[in-house]
Amino acid sequence: MSNALFVEVLLDQSLAKPLDYAVPESLQSQVKIGARVEVPLKKTLKQGTISGIKKTSKFPNVRSISRLLLPHATLSPALWQLAEWMSQYYACPMQKVVKCFTPPNIRKEIQAKLHQTVSLAVPLEEACLQVGKNSQQLEVIHALAAAGAPVALSELLARLGVSKSPVNTLVKKKIISLIAAPMADLSEEDFFSTQPKVLKEEQKACLSSILSSLEKKAFAAHLIHGVTGSGKTEVYMQAIQAALDQDRSAILLVPEIALTSQTIERLKARFQQKIAILHHRRSLGERSAAWDLLLRSEAQIVVGARSAIFAPAQNVGLIIVDEEHDSSYKQSDESPCYHGRDVAVMRAHVEKAVVLLGSATPSLESYANAQKGKYILNSLTSRATSAPMPKVQIIDMKTAYDKAGGFTHFSEELIEAMRARLEAGEQTLLFLNRRGYRRQQLCAQCRHVLKCPHCDLALTFHLSSQLLSCHLCLFHMSPPRSCPSCQSTESLEFKGFGTEHVERALHALFPTIRTLRMDRDTTKQKNSHEELFMQFRSHKADVLIGTQMIAKGFHFPAATLVGVLNADSALHIPDFRSGEKVFQLITQVAGRAGRADLPGEVIIQSFIPDHPILAFAAAQDYLSFYEAEIEERKLFSYPPFCRLIKIIFSGPDIDLVQQTAEQTHASISSLSLKGAHVLPVLPSGHAKIKDLFRFQFLIKTHSSQVLHAIAPLVPASSAHVFTKIDVDPLSTFF
Numbered sequence: 001m002s003n004a005l006f007v008e009v010l011l012d013q014s015l016a017k018p019l020d021y022a023v024p025e026s027l028q029s030q031v032k033i034g035a036r037v038e039v040p041l042k043k044t045l046k047q048g049t050i051s052g053i054k055k056t057s058k059f060p061n062v063r064s065i066s067r068l069l070l071p072h073a074t075l076s077p078a079l080w081q082l083a084e085w086m087s088q089y090y091a092c093p094m095q096k097v098v099k100c101f102t103p104p105n106i107r108k109e110i111q112a113k114l115h116q117t118v119s120l121a122v123p124l125e126e127a128c129l130q131v132g133k134n135s136q137q138l139e140v141i142h143a144l145a146a147a148g149a150p151v152a153l154s155e156l157l158a159r160l161g162v163s164k165s166p167v168n169t170l171v172k173k174k175i176i177s178l179i180a181a182p183m184a185d186l187s188e189e190d191f192f193s194t195q196p197k198v199l200k201e202e203q204k205a206c207l208s209s210i211l212s213s214l215e216k217k218a219f220a221a222h223l224i225h226g227v228t229g230s231g232k233t234e235v236y237m238q239a240i241q242a243a244l245d246q247d248r249s250a251i252l253l254v255p256e257i258a259l260t261s262q263t264i265e266r267l268k269a270r271f272q273q274k275i276a277i278l279h280h281r282r283s284l285g286e287r288s289a290a291w292d293l294l295l296r297s298e299a300q301i302v303v304g305a306r307s308a309i310f311a312p313a314q315n316v317g318l319i320i321v322d323e324e325h326d327s328s329y330k331q332s333d334e335s336p337c338y339h340g341r342d343v344a345v346m347r348a349h350v351e352k353a354v355v356l357l358g359s360a361t362p363s364l365e366s367y368a369n370a371q372k373g374k375y376i377l378n379s380l381t382s383r384a385t386s387a388p389m390p391k392v393q394i395i396d397m398k399t400a401y402d403k404a405g406g407f408t409h410f411s412e413e414l415i416e417a418m419r420a421r422l423e424a425g426e427q428t429l430l431f432l433n434r435r436g437y438r439r440q441q442l443c444a445q446c447r448h449v450l451k452c453p454h455c456d457l458a459l460t461f462h463l464s465s466q467l468l469s470c471h472l473c474l475f476h477m478s479p480p481r482s483c484p485s486c487q488s489t490e491s492l493e494f495k496g497f498g499t500e501h502v503e504r505a506l507h508a509l510f511p512t513i514r515t516l517r518m519d520r521d522t523t524k525q526k527n528s529h530e531e532l533f534m535q536f537r538s539h540k541a542d543v544l545i546g547t548q549m550i551a552k553g554f555h556f557p558a559a560t561l562v563g564v565l566n567a568d569s570a571l572h573i574p575d576f577r578s579g580e581k582v583f584q585l586i587t588q589v590a591g592r593a594g595r596a597d598l599p600g601e602v603i604i605q606s607f608i609p610d611h612p613i614l615a616f617a618a619a620q621d622y623l624s625f626y627e628a629e630i631e632e633r634k635l636f637s638y639p640p641f642c643r644l645i646k647i648i649f650s651g652p653d654i655d656l657v658q659q660t661a662e663q664t665h666a667s668i669s670s671l672s673l674k675g676a677h678v679l680p681v682l683p684s685g686h687a688k689i690k691d692l693f694r695f696q697f698l699i700k701t702h703s704s705q706v707l708h709a710i711a712p713l714v715p716a717s718s719a720h721v722f723t724k725i726d727v728d729p730l731s732t733f734f
Helices: 077-089 094-101 124-131 135-147 153-160 165-172 201-216 232-245 258-270 284-295 306-310 340-351 364-372 397-404 412-424 499-509 528-537 578-590 612-618 622-636 654-669 705-713
Strands: 006-011 019-022 036-041 044-054 114-120 176-182 220-226 249-253 274-278 299-304 316-322 354-359 376-380 391-396 427-431 440-443 460-462 467-469 492-495 515-518 543-546 559-564 601-606 643-651 676-678 682-689 692-701 722-727
Touching: 006 036, 006 094, 019 036, 077 094, 077 340, 094 306, 114 135, 114 153, 124 135, 135 153, 135 165, 135 176, 153 165, 165 176, 201 220, 201 232, 201 354, 201 376, 220 232, 220 340, 220 364, 232 249, 232 258, 232 299, 232 316, 232 354, 249 306, 249 340, 258 274, 258 299, 258 528, 274 284, 284 299, 299 306, 306 340, 316 340, 340 354, 364 376, 364 622, 391 397, 391 412, 391 612, 397 601, 412 427, 412 559, 412 601, 427 578, 440 460, 499 515, 499 543, 515 528, 559 578, 578 601, 578 612, 578 622, 601 612, 612 622, 643 654, 643 705, 654 676, 654 692, 654 705, 692 705, 705 722
Parallel strands: 220 354, 220 376, 249 299, 249 316, 274 299, 316 354, 391 601, 427 543, 427 559, 515 543, 559 601
Antiparallel strands: 006 019, 006 044, 036 044, 114 176, 440 492, 460 467, 643 692, 643 722, 676 692, 682 692
């Protein structure tokens, strides 16, 4: 048949290899690579993505595709090219990569979320006559009459405390009207308009360099190394305006969902354009609405976490990765184990766009790329306002313990500094990267630690729920009355502390103090990040206690004191990046102090106050830290002087998992690959998670070809052993 046409389809589930399907004549003009289709497989229909188009098929009796899915599910040529690069770079089947580009709202064909409003359809007197004495219906009618305008159905039901039943009855009687319209987003709300700020000389030079790249409409990567409070956000916004002036789109990635509301508020106050917001806390309907805005080019600004890099923005001109060093950009839980920053750089390359990587503490890899000339380096060495950098002091907690006569959360210096802020009406941030009340429960007699039965992790006691909880698998239980090991009823005790304990101790010191806590326990609900952020910024609390999420980009003008509790705990993790992560965290959280007119102070509490990493962080001296760390990386041949590949094995049978890991290790070692060093098989840092035992080994290499040689030797996941290749892992221990 001269007009026959066939397509190769990658199914969302089942087979990893594409299957051939014929294309009906009625659809031949519409099929393209990257299009989503529904196809028959045995007796069911499956969804998939077209990965190839051809005139012939070597298979007989090829079945036809059933239908093309919604046009907005189609991957553009640029996104398809990016997907192919990801598949190759991260050694991951295309089938899994395509799932990144077709999120659940697309695969499930979820329509944009509708917003239901109700209003009176007849005069009040007539409505009252029709319903008679029905109290709930009368209540609804009077509420709508008092409003005098359409009211959101959800708001009305919540305010009156009634079910939807009286509303449905009134709609049937045509007494009230129920109208469904696309839901207004946060980007639809009104904000006080702001004008571009006057830039300082360093900001001007940075922006000028970016604008020069934008004008060329060619790929360029800029690293903006700016101290905390140096005005990187203002540079971003003026660069976004330049991209919009070229009628091109801009994608802004932020590391934490908590930052999106602050970022959206700033963007909406500056730009009149609609903003597409994409992150996993949004409902599928909300994500579909944002998707539609982008495909219709009604939104040219995208804001979101790492997965927003796959958004179908049209004619992309600018991609910004804020806090580019942050580990949140790396996906490690499932394949592909991609890094949002690196994918952003490649997408900019594919789209001939400009990518900005901004951070006060750039990753060593990014700064090394700037040193080599791969990235254009822009430095902002002073704060954008007249505010000086905060005064920093390191407190020896061994001395603090001696003065207190035992354990204490707070040194005398920190207590006095907090008291001064309370009296002055200023705010304090307390940073501790541990949540919960107590870190573990153990038996003083036999030293047995209560661990999760499913994970290799001590259970954390949470005071709010009165439960011992696992932070890996969410298992929880009530604290036992006797030791499970020796049955002693007298010797169980709690050790260690988390943010809950700090909050309670703070109230014991200052009974009238108002506190907020921001950690994973207090931000489980949708919009909880935004609510806590707004409460603290509007000064409804004197102290914000939080984990690492408070260290990332927040701007609180009245926060003049930052206390870093137990700063050195992460330095003991046996990972070559431990020092870098501690430096970044402390520098970032210290940068939250004194960002406006009031001077800032930072107090770092440590048991190893002389550690060089703490000294670099206290001085906010990135360059000295970089020079010291890069020499150590070079000496031991770690990134950026090599590439790392981590092969991970997990399964319910510890012996089978270890045996599979050892066999794979032997197969790869037997290749004697030039420029590659295969390290031994070891249990992972968390040796057991969710009843699965975990082993891993690392490969150091200087050649990109090594990955292609070893990938075929890594067995595919089975029902007994799951395998995963993590290219450029952020952690070599966990």
